[in-house]
Amino acid sequence: MASYPKSGNTWCRVFITELRRLAGLNSAEATAAAQQEEQELRLNGDLATGSIVSSRHWLDDQLGIDSSDLSWAELDKVRGRAGHQQALYSECLRYHKVHDAFVSPDSGVRPVVPVEGCRGAVVVMRHPADVAVSLSHYFSWPLERCVAFLLDEQAGLFRSTKRGAQQVRQFMGTWANHVHSWLDQEQIPILMLRYEDLLAEPQLQFSRLARFLELPEEPELITEAVRNTSFQTLQAKEEKEGGFSERPDGCERFFRSGRSGEGKEELTAEQLVQLEEAFASILTRCRYQISGT
Structure with a gap:
């Protein structure tokens, strides 16, 4: 599940979790007590999609x-080998979240993410x-900083040289670099x-997602x-459950708006x-309208 941050990745992962719950897949090996708890989607329960690939643990x-013994440059050269010793995707299908570009300047032509045994990547994109x-x-950033971040050729998450964080550095580059890196690679389907299509045609687009993920x-x-993962429902659940575990400090709500077109406003x-x-x-390639054209 690859995306530039704040493009709909978490929404898709919540949908996957709920679809699996409704189909009885999440609780196939669960205890009776756990199955009883799964009568409805729990937003702060573990999303049934696998770890983010930048998780240090x-x-x-x-x-x-x-x-933590390696520099970011050294680590990017070996991150794609995750799962080589034990088949990462063999026991059951997992759906890992990724914010990295497919390759980084330090990884060269080698992907930063594991591709051996990977059946494909869902690339979720949103108007910049x-x-x-x-x-x-x-992030509680001013808009000018966010625009500069999207245009920054060295942009990334967790870039500090302090290596004790729970996640490792995720190189993205510019928004366009990130999108190109995934759409133009030929190693995995x-x-x-x-995001805009998920809002406008949820039945069609989420059906495409389920089919691709063999769900x-x-x-x-x-x-x-x-219906159970609409933004209105997720906003209500976030409030009812006292927040969302992936919401950072200073962020009032994770599921904030769920609209398209706010950038132009x-x-x-x-x-x-x-x-x-x-x-x-x-x-243009991804069917977004350019102003004045």
């Missing part, structure tokens, strides 16, 4: 190393102007989903899973032009 376990607004609320795709299951005309001029080619 997961990487250390998969690679058999202490990743809307991403900027969402990043602003998530991809399914591209646009049950009966229309009635998709309909119920879509909140960014300045100059900021919109900056993004559209820098990313015109990939925006």
